[in-house]
Amino acid sequence: MTSPDLRPPTSDLSPAEFVIIGGGAVGCGMAYALAKAGHTDVLVIEKEPSLCNVTSSQGAGLCGQIRSSAERTRLAMFSARTFKELEAAGGPARPNWHAVGSLRLAHSDARVAEFARLKQVSDEVGLEVELIDIGRAKKLWPNMTFAGIQAVLWCPTDGYMDPRSVVRTYEHHSRQLGVRFATDTALAGIELREGRVAAVRTSRGTIDCRFAINAAGAHAYHVAKLVGLELPIVPVRHEYFVSVPLPGMHPGLPVLRIPDIGLYLRADGEGLLVGGWEETAVSTNPTGFGLTDEPPLNADQEVLAGFAERMEPLFPGVRDAASARVAKGWPTFTPDGRFIVGESRRVPGFVMAGGCNAHGISGSPGLGQHLVEALFSPQPSPYIKSLSPDRFDGQTWDWETVRSQAEKIYREYYGIGC
Ligand SMILES: Cc1cc2nc3c(=O)[nH]c(=O)nc-3n(C[C@H](O)[C@H](O)[C@H](O)COP(=O)(O)OP(=O)(O)OC[C@H]3O[C@@H](n4cnc5c(N)ncnc54)[C@H](O)[C@@H]3O)c2cc1C
Missing domain, CATH: 3.50.50.60 (FAD/NAD(P)-binding domain)
Structure with missing residues (x-):
């Protein structure tokens, strides 16, 4: 076929x-x-x-359901459920949904308090979410140090797709x-x-x-x-890199979000995908190009190196790992x-x-x-x-x-x- x-x-x-x-x-x-x-x-x-x-x-293919409002959480739950159902339906095309769960890490007191509020919203709409200790988090992501992490929020039904x-x-x-x-x-x-x-x-x-x-x-x-x-x-530029294969990486690792350093991670095969929200966001003015033009777009190696630098204390060696692939685009805001x-x-x-x-x-x-x-x-x-x-x-x-x-x-x- x-x-x-x-x-x-x-x-x-x-x-x-x-x-x-x-x-x-x-x-x-x-x-x-x-x-x-x-x-x-x-x-x-x-x-x-x-x-x-x-x-x-x-796209990195992340699908996270933990949101700050009930409406947005319900929307994300519907999305995760749909990917799961389409995967289960089988057939010649499937979303490649990996139901690996996700970990969200807090570095600060303010973030710990936010996690409590996020858990409340999740409870309200029936999304399974749990605050877990570092020991349990380490079992889920053995090659992460969790250095300086004060709280971990675990959502077992999150995942990623292709x-x-x-x-x-x-x-x-x-x-x-x-x-x-x-x-x-x-x-x-x-x-x-x-x-x-x-x-x-x-x-x-x-x-x-x-x-x-x-x-x-x-x-x-x-x-x-x-x-x-x-x-x-x-359109605002967004980008991530995928490292060459690294020890301990495999596609079954949970998605990680580390909001205090603005980064997200997941396994990409045996490589590590690291994306983030740039401190200096780069947008393009849509009135400055036309329907038939493409706004120019370059990956910013300095920004990507900054992501690796921020990750180094949590994932030693990522700073020096070679990059196998870079993704970039103009998602709209x-x-x-x-x-x-x-x-x-x-x-x-x-x-x-x-x-x-x-x-x-x-x-x-x-x-x-x-x-x-x-x-x-x-x-x-x-x-x-x-x-x-x-x-x-x-x-x-x-x-x-x-x-x-x-x-x-x-x-x-x-x-x-x-
Ligand atoms: C690096 C990166 C990582 C991301 N990670 C994630 C993630 O983990 N999870 C997530 O949900 N989102 C993620 N996003 C955002 C996500 O990619 C976008 O929100 C999403 O792709 C938008 O989809 P779209 O269909 O609107 O846009 P597009 O995929 O750009 O589709 C729009 C289509 O319209 C077509 N088009 C334009 N003009 C015309 C025309 N005149 N006639 C006919 N066709 C036309 C274009 O060719 C294009 O194919 C990421 C984005 C980037 C760049």
Whole structure:
């Protein structure tokens, strides 16, 4: 059987009820959510020759459920459950879900107090979370020193997956439900009739549709601009490195988050993947490049060396370990740190699914659930309404301020209470 991501682009560009713009984790996740909800007349268009070619391909694949609010914890729980179910479903495409659990380490009194609050939120929504002692943590991660660690929070149902496999899995199950995928098909314009979306113009022709769903990642700003919406969606650079194989590393080790030094880790085969939130966040102004341009992106070796330096006391030898691979991309951030999901009141038929604040892969199942509720529930919850693109409607932006707000959200990703 042909691997789903090697299939030729569909030649069927006939009208669809929903056209999804962007074939990353978010676009494919939205296709899967719509199809599962019974809305199968869906066409995903992707400008690249294959799906998952841009930001999603670079993801570390972490899926953490411990969050500071009940809503966000529930969303993350739904995501972890979905990856687990898709893995268990078997078949030719699976997310490669590793249910290894996660450890979160505290270096400070303030962080210890935050862990107690996080545990309270987890208890409230039924997420299994436990404060464990260093001895037990050491059994779970034998080659970690735990030097200076004051508390450890353990979540046994957390894990990680392979982002490319996640997208292939969404594609496989969606195709079986009737969804079409067209790669090498770039959006060029959106046609409105009497104020509502009527068609999308692409490099391969015009496609009539009732809904255009914007899942264009770092180009989501530009796609929204095509219908006159100016949404504050800011790409902020993110990167990690994977070391060469190191003694004691294996894929069954739990994910580690060390918020006081802004780092996350997991095993990548027998290598160590180390990513982090940069103290000097680097954003790019979306108004400074166009729909058909790619913002330049270089890995910053100095920043990556800084991650290794910060890890050295906990994992001696990582500073001198050679790097086997570096990943980098432009995940998008919003000034309030929240997803943008739902139909625009001003442009009926234009729907947002973006502004993922660097958890678009792990968040994609939950985001799909939000999309379905936003579009079809007669009474969406106040939380879902609060994620609507309408919250930014009519605002004019000072882009330097928007960028600095988005960079702050990035820097404080592991901030206390975030
Ligand atoms: C180094 C790194 C590590 C990360 N780690 C994690 C992690 O552990 N867990 C997690 O959940 N998230 C992680 N993220 C964030 C995650 O990668 C993003 O949130 C997610 O990939 C966003 O998905 P997307 O589908 O919106 O964007 P993309 O994957 O970028 O998809 C958007 C798609 O839209 C297409 N497109 C754009 N313009 C057009 C057009 N005109 N016509 C047609 N198609 C178009 C693009 O080609 C692209 O394929 C990480 C990101 C990076 C960079």
